[in-house]
Amino acid sequence: MAYTCKDNEVCFYQHSNYTGSVFVPDELKYHSVVSDFGVKKFVNGANADNAVSSVINTTGWRFCFYDRPFMQHYQGTLGADDGANFVGQQWAYLNDRISSVQPCS
Structure with a gap:
């Protein structure tokens, strides 16, 4: 694993198996939304929109994924x-398709 996701973070990885560059949005630490991955970048500078292949959620809440901006x-x-x-496996349909995310119940 390239980056170890810390407590209260949601870590989006560019490659499968939690490898490659990472994008850790501050918004999700505060139970907020990331409405457009098109304006977000991985640490390596690559655009995060439709480029996530794995994710780790170390927060105490659930997140809903969307394949278009603005949920x-x-x-x-x-x-x-x-x-x-x-x-x-079961998540294959989401590979390289996430464009926004928000906490959900």
């Missing part, structure tokens, strides 16, 4: 203190 076109939910690898 349009719901795609799935990641539970509190959980992770997902979007390459293969």
Whole structure:
């Protein structure tokens, strides 16, 4: 694993199995939204829109993923203190498709 996700972070990785460059949005630490990944970048400078292949959530709340900016076109939910690898298995449809995310109940 390239970056170890710290407590109360949601870490979006550019590659599967929690590897590659990472994008850790401050907004999610405060139970807010990331409405447009198109204006966000991984640490390596690559645009984060439609480029996430795995994610770790170390917060105490769930997050809903969308494949369009501004929380349009719901795609799935990641539970509190959980992770997902979007390459293969049940999450494959989300590989390189996340464009926005928000806390959800």
